[in-house]
Amino acid sequence: MSYDVPMTEAAETGSPKADAPMSARSSPPAAAAGIRLTARALLLGERIDTTGLERSDVIATTPLAFRVGATGYAVLFRFGVAVLIGLSPVEEDDVVRGLGARIVTPFAHVEDEAAVIDIAPEREEQITPGGPITIRELSAPHLLVIADALAKNVALARDEREIGKVIEVVEPFAAQLARTGRSPSNRREILRTIGQALLAHHRLSGRVEVVEKPDILWDHPEFERLYARLADDYELKERVLGLERKLRLIDETAHALADIMDANRSVRLEATIVLLIVVEVMVTFYQLFSGLLK
Numbered sequence: 001m002s003y004d005v006p007m008t009e010a011a012e013t014g015s016p017k018a019d020a021p022m023s024a025r026s027s028p029p030a031a032a033a034g035i036r037l038t039a040r041a042l043l044l045g046e047r048i049d050t051t052g053l054e055r056s057d058v059i060a061t062t063p064l065a066f067r068v069g070a071t072g073y074a075v076l077f078r079f080g081v082a083v084l085i086g087l088s089p090v091e092e093d094d095v096v097r098g099l100g101a102r103i104v105t106p107f108a109h110v111e112d113e114a115a116v117i118d119i120a121p122e123r124e125e126q127i128t129p130g131g132p133i134t135i136r137e138l139s140a141p142h143l144l145v146i147a148d149a150l151a152k153n154v155a156l157a158r159d160e161r162e163i164g165k166v167i168e169v170v171e172p173f174a175a176q177l178a179r180t181g182r183s184p185s186n187r188r189e190i191l192r193t194i195g196q197a198l199l200a201h202h203r204l205s206g207r208v209e210v211v212e213k214p215d216i217l218w219d220h221p222e223f224e225r226l227y228a229r230l231a232d233d234y235e236l237k238e239r240v241l242g243l244e245r246k247l248r249l250i251d252e253t254a255h256a257l258a259d260i261m262d263a264n265r266s267v268r269l270e271a272t273i274v275l276l277i278v279v280e281v282m283v284t285f286y287q288l289f290s291g292l293l294k
Helices: 089-098 140-180 187-208 221-233 236-293
Strands: 035-048 058-061 064-068 072-076 081-085 103-119 133-135
Touching: 035 089, 035 140, 058 140, 064 140, 072 140, 081 089, 081 140, 103 140, 133 140, 140 187, 140 221, 140 236, 187 236
Parallel strands: 103 133
Antiparallel strands: 035 081, 035 103, 058 064, 064 072, 072 081
């Protein structure tokens, strides 16, 4: 199934302009006044490959944003999130199916976060906690700033859930150590836990870059206030700090358990070596004693 607007594949030109925000080149038509749109952020996989994807209705290239249908928009982020604004359920399904081949490592469970956008030219732009996002118009900067906040919000939601699972694995190990004074014997599980923590940390600080502001603010700094309000409403900075603290806890606990297991293994190895030496000495004395008797 293709998108509502046909898309064409094109090789990357390699020019600097291809990587820059394209809001000046093409802006979405202003949405009708006094309307309400639904925005949905879908975390589809580890990454969305947008290389070579070019459309005639592109609004921006970093991230890739384009029109869908008569009044809808889609914004694709390389870290696996698609933000769909003003689309019907059928149009959303068409977009997701059209992206199928470009989703790297699709998730079995698609993380989904929704928000309501009120377009009211006569009102002040504001974000009501737990309520709609009120803006005067849906311009290209508005579109990209809102999509960026929604994409980071849904990515953080998955990271929080995945790190919670890792903590559930580490906690019984620590409890066993506190209760019995003995380290767990499942070294492979602990190493797997360390690997999961490293992957979560890489995603948090590398691909998603939650604490970084969207590129559109370099060209339109007047929208920093809107982004700051969105980031505050979704508690992006606080959640990142909380995840980093949990990751440090997981890392320290897992490494401590691994070090204890290594130490125990070293003790067992040394004891085995000493036992072998004792056996060898006893055999040698036995042979000497047997020779004297003869």
